[in-house]
Amino acid sequence: MQQLWLIPCLPLVGFLLLVLGHGRCSRSVARLVGVGSVAMAALVTLWVALDFYSPGAAQSYQVELWPWFSAGTLEVSFGLYLDGLSLSMLFVITGVGSLIHWYASGYMWQDPDYQRFFAYMNLFVAAMLMLVLADNLVLLFLGWEGVGLCSFLLIGFWHQDPANGYAARKAFVVTRVGDTAFAIGLFLLFRELGTLDLPTIMALAPEQFVMGANRPTLIAALLLAGAVGKSAQLPLHTWLPDAMAGPTPVSALIHAATMVTAGVYLIARTHNVFLQAPDVLLVVAFIGLFTLLISGFTALNQTDIKRVLAYSTMSQIGYMFFALGVGAWNESVFHLMTHALFKALLFMTAGSIILAMHHEQDIRSMGGLRRQLPVPFWCFVIGSACLVALPPTSGFFSKEAILNAIWQLPGYGPWLWAGGVLGAFITAIYSFRLLFLVFFGPQQAQPHEPKGWQFHPPLMILAALSLVAGWFVLPTAPVLPASPAGHPPTWTMVVAITMPLLGIAIAYQVYVRHQWQGLRLAQWQQLRQFLFQGWGFDGLYKHLLLTPFTTLARVNRNDIIDGLPKLVIGISRLLHGLFSRLQNGQLRFYIATLASAAIIVLALALKVL
Amino acid sequence: MDSQYIDHAMVLAGILFCLGLVGVMVRRNLLFMMISIEVMLNAAGLAFIAAGSAWGQPEGQIMFLAVITLGAAEVAVGLGLTLLLFRHHNSVNVDQLNQLRG
Numbered sequence: 162m163q164q165l166w167l168i169p170c171l172p173l174v175g176f177l178l179l180v181l182g183h184g185r186c187s188r189s190v191a192r193l194v195g196v197g198s199v200a201m202a203a204l205v206t207l208w209v210a211l212d213f214y215s216p217g218a219a220q221s222y223q224v225e226l227w228p229w230f231s232a233g234t235l236e237v238s239f240g241l242y243l244d245g246l247s248l249s250m251l252f253v254i255t256g257v258g259s260l261i262h263w264y265a266s267g268y269m270w271q272d273p274d275y276q277r278f279f280a281y282m283n284l285f286v287a288a289m290l291m292l293v294l295a296d297n298l299v300l301l302f303l304g305w306e307g308v309g310l311c312s313f314l315l316i317g318f319w320h321q322d323p324a325n326g327y328a329a330r331k332a333f334v335v336t337r338v339g340d341t342a343f344a345i346g347l348f349l350l351f352r353e354l355g356t357l358d359l360p361t362i363m364a365l366a367p368e369q370f371v372m373g374a375n376r377p378t379l380i381a382a383l384l385l386a387g388a389v390g391k392s393a394q395l396p397l398h399t400w401l402p403d404a405m406a407g408p409t410p411v412s413a414l415i416h417a418a419t420m421v422t423a424g425v426y427l428i429a430r431t432h433n434v435f436l437q438a439p440d441v442l443l444v445v446a447f448i449g450l451f452t453l454l455i456s457g458f459t460a461l462n463q464t465d466i467k468r469v470l471a472y473s474t475m476s477q478i479g480y481m482f483f484a485l486g487v488g489a490w491n492e493s494v495f496h497l498m499t500h501a502l503f504k505a506l507l508f509m510t511a512g513s514i515i516l517a518m519h520h521e522q523d524i525r526s527m528g529g530l531r532r533q534l535p536v537p538f539w540c541f542v543i544g545s546a547c548l549v550a551l552p553p554t555s556g557f558f559s560k561e562a563i564l565n566a567i568w569q570l571p572g573y574g575p576w577l578w579a580g581g582v583l584g585a586f587i588t589a590i591y592s593f594r595l596l597f598l599v600f601f602g603p604q605q606a607q608p609h610e611p612k613g614w615q616f617h618p619p620l621m622i623l624a625a626l627s628l629v630a631g632w633f634v635l636p637t638a639p640v641l642p643a644s645p646a647g648h649p650p651t652w653t654m655v656v657a658i659t660m661p662l663l664g665i666a667i668a669y670q671v672y673v674r675h676q677w678q679g680l681r682l683a684q685w686q687q688l689r690q691f692l693f694q695g696w697g698f699d700g701l702y703k704h705l706l707l708t709p710f711t712t713l714a715r716v717n718r719n720d721i722i723d724g725l726p727k728l729v730i731g732i733s734r735l736l737h738g739l740f741s742r743l744q745n746g747q748l749r750f751y752i753a754t755l756a757s758a759a760i761i762v763l764a765l766a767l768k769v770l
Numbered sequence: 771m772d773s774q775y776i777d778h779a780m781v782l783a784g785i786l787f788c789l790g791l792v793g794v795m796v797r798r799n800l801l802f803m804m805i806s807i808e809v810m811l812n813a814a815g816l817a818f819i820a821a822g823s824a825w826g827q828p829e830g831q832i833m834f835l836a837v838i839t840l841g842a843a844e845v846a847v848g849l850g851l852t853l854l855l856f857r858h859h860n861s862v863n864v865d866q867l868n869q870l871r872g
Contacts, residue, residue: 746868746869747864748864748868753795754790
């Protein structure tokens with residue numbers, strides 16, 4: 162447990178080396194530092210895990226590194242906290258992270274800013290590790306903002322194109338809305354409990370808060386707003402599809418596997434607060450359900466391979482929120498882990514395809530790539546199978562567990578379950594639409610497959626992990642409350658397996674055999690356009706927020722509030738002009754003024770006037 | 771000195787002071803302005819002497835000594851400045867020496 166501090170420290174050191182050596186270190190050195198630091202962190206994670214699993218070891222421990230600051234009764238320390246939940250996140254971040262770094266070292270090789278790329282990537286990993294290892298919410302917030310910053314920097318990595326800078330700013334500003342709510346939630350939490358130390362909060366929350374009272378509800382709602390912003394859920398989800406402007410390994414690492422799941426981690430981490438606010442938990446479930454359905458329908462219509470995957474990521478995180486909302490905490494984190502594996506796999510495969518197609522991302526100009534790109538093809542098949550939850554892939558186990566837990570929710574459980582199954586059905590259609598359009602059908606261009614030790618091995622390792630991860634057991638059970646026991650009827654399981662298969666069959670009929678063309682949305686142009694633009698959320702926000710804001714800014718160009726200071730300035734100027742006339746340099750005028758003033762004062766004193 | 775003369779002395783001092791003041795205000799030549807200031811200082815000195823004598827107090831004469839000292843110092847500095855100004859501008863007309871206007 163003494164080596165825990167090494168885990169976030171190693172990528173940070175990598176970042177510092179790359180930044181300080183910028184312009185001086187060669188590509189191979191940058192590759193060694195960038196990939197090596199994260200791989201070392203993964204090895205240390207394994208070491209920590211061995212300690213953690215050894216018999217008799219503590220199930221959770223805190224490592225105080227140094228006091229950070231104190232103000233009044235607030236004592237914030239730089240401390241790390243490890244338990245089953247943070248260990249599970251460590252596996253995902255360092256494990257998937259090092260595979261993605263490995264892949265990125267080949268993917269970005271031609272880029273002139275290779276060193277800068279790895280500096281940002283290492284900083285991101287360090288911030289993300291800080292986020293999951295923090296033992297207090299202030300430190301967690303530091304990591305939270307750190308990953309937001311790195312997300313901004315990496316989305317706008319190719320800053321020469323103004324569109325990328327716009328996407329980066331959009332991501333930054335939209336998540337900032339949630340972050341502000343999160344910060345206010347922290348202030349309230351501190352006011353109520355007098356501490357921001359995570360283990361203390363977990364212990365105090367059930368005692369201090371009245372179940373369903375206003376205060377825990379408000380705090381949980383504010384924390385949820387932060388989580389929603391970071392995890393791209395309704396209504397703060399609009400930044401994620403645009404975030405695909407970044408390099409593909411960035412999309413795999415930040416916008417699929419790790420950062421966007423930080424919201425899920427936050428809710429799971431503060432579950433005792435959320436348990437005291439059942440209304441908010443219900444909201445979490447509905448946000449998840451709506452997000453997974455809306456983004457699923459949107460994904461059906463996208464033409465950019467990365468945007469399909471982005472909407473699919475939103476939809477899968479929707480499943481995680483859904484699970485959190487119905488109390489399936491362990492299942493949610495399990496889905497987080499399996500999703501990180503197969504979505505990173507899908508993104509990296511998409512990256513290989515994009516490289517092979519010379520940076521073409523439009524799936525309509527792909528097709529028939531099955532024979533030219535056999536390794537990406539099979540990896541994509543495995544990733545898609547996980548995504549649509551075909552047994553016995555990992556996605557099947559995690560999604561099945563979530564759906565089972567949803568069914569058992571008293572009251573409207575079966576209705577929510579039906580929503581989840583509908584989501585799975587749509588997932589199957591859009592995933593296999595993507596697969597069929599890219600790999601089947603007539604070939605339209607000659608791809609040049611990127612080969613080498615940086616391209617195929619990470620994909621194959623991730624594919625293997627995605628297949629077998631269903632049998633992994635995450636050590637979250639002692640940390641998170643268990644989901645309701647019991648089994649739903651067998652037919653629900655049959656339906657849950659059949660629906661994805663049905664979806665695949667429909668996608669096959671429509672996109673490979675070109676039948677049932679009535680199901681394509683081509684003839685409903687307006688609906689298609691509506692779905693293509695993500696249900697018009699961007700337009701809605703433009704009209705609701707942007708237009709009033711810019712109008713106000715234009716009307717108030719000469720700031721009204723500035724009038725008051727400007728008035729003071731004007732009066733000063735006027736008096737200055739008046740009095741500077743008196744300073745005319747005429748000595749005799751001064752004397753005359755002096756004498757007449759003296760006479761007047763004298764007269765006043767003698768009461769003559 | 772009898773106290774009945776104090777009125778005369780004060781009137782004389784007032785006339786001298788006004789003469790000096792008018793001199794300072796109307797003359798343009800720095801030298802004459804300084805002479806007028808001397809007249810004003812001495813008018814004040816005369817008022818001190820007369821008042822001290824009328825009440826039989828020594829402070830009037832002490833103040834006159836202070837005024838003489840002040841006048842000497844003023845002349846020393848003032849003449850030095852006048853000399854420098856004359857060398858610099860080749861003139862002692864105060865209306866031309868107005869570079870310090872606001």
